[in-house]
Amino acid sequence: MKVDIEKRILAVNDELAGSNRELFARHGVFVLDLMASPGAGKTSTILATIDALRDRYAIAVIEGDIASKVDAEKVRAHGIPAVQINTGGACHLESAMIRRAVDTLDLDALDLIIIENVGNLVCPSDFDLGETAKVMILSVPEGHDKPYKYPNIFQVSEAVILNKYDTMGVFDFDEEEFREVVKSLNGQVPVFPISATKGDGVSAWAEWLVARIDAAKGEDSE
Numbered sequence: 588m589k590v591d592i593e594k595r596i597l598a599v600n601d602e603l604a605g606s607n608r609e610l611f612a613r614h615g616v617f618v619l620d621l622m623a624s625p626g627a628g629k630t631s632t633i634l635a636t637i638d639a640l641r642d643r644y645a646i647a648v649i650e651g652d653i654a655s656k657v658d659a660e661k662v663r664a665h666g667i668p669a670v671q672i673n674t675g676g677a678c679h680l681e682s683a684m685i686r687r688a689v690d691t692l693d694l695d696a697l698d699l700i701i702i703e704n705v706g707n708l709v710c711p712s713d714f715d716l717g718e719t720a721k722v723m724i725l726s727v728p729e730g731h732d733k734p735y736k737y738p739n740i741f742q743v744s745e746a747v748i749l750n751k752y753d754t755m756g757v758f759d760f761d762e763e764e765f766r767e768v769v770k771s772l773n774g775q776v777p778v779f780p781i782s783a784t785k786g787d788g789v790s791a792w793a794e795w796l797v798a799r800i801d802a803a804k805g806e807d808s809e
Contacts, residue, residue: 600714604682607689607717614694617800618702620716622740623724625706628750630658631783632724633701637667638786639793644698644800649688651680651705658703668692679710682717699800708733712740719803726751727758731765734772741772745799748792752780 611618623629630650637646648669650659653676662669670688672680680702689700702718704711712721723744725733728751734741741747747769755762766778777795781788 597713600682603686604715604717607682607686608719610686610689610694611700611717611719614697615804616694616697616700617720617803618700618716618718619796620702620704620711620718620721621724622704622708622711622721622744623706623726623750624708624729627706627724627726627729628783629703629706629724630661632748632750632781633662633703634665635781635783635786635789636701636793636796637662637665639789640699640797641667643797645696646699646701647692647697649680649685649700649702651684651703653677653705674705678705678707679714680704680716681714685716698804708737708740712743720745720799722746722748724748724750727754727760730758731761731768734765734768738772741769741776744773744776746792746795747776747778749778749780750783752788753782753785 621629621633633648640646646667648662648667649672650662650669651672651674652658653674656671659669659671670691672684672688674680685702702716721744723740725747727749769776769778779788779792779795781792783789
């Protein structure tokens, strides 16, 4: 019975996710679902990405948290529209939550929506939101063994951001092993080492995202 209920929940979610995807495509909006554990630096990465791309694209952010509106307020302080979703205990966002959030945004005025999913390395990877791409963030302090423990989130991601790279000398993080395991799980998925709060490495990540956005719009990123 538990399996049947889970299947029904995912089926309903996936149906609405498909509707979301059609809506985003119709308005020409690229939707990025950023997944990570708590403390990995999702918000700081979003702010760094905004700084890199705001002159090129009109951006909005959907902030997912169990509680509070702190992150949404940080984004708004940067002059970017942000919609807060509080899940009230749920460990992930769902497509219905995203639909309610985007109904408050002017999609015709946007090029890019960044979704900050709830901090979790398990549930968010199972739920389609209608996004254009899923990307995950791992921070160096979390350790290089996370791909062994949470393979699915690495398998569904189109890129991996390795944040807090400036702390590599402080922690016992084997970057070579990390990259090998990620490659074994997800082929040639790019890994972008960055230090979001300092801006290091952000340009390479931003260039990849620009190429994805422009390809989705059928434009030349040059």
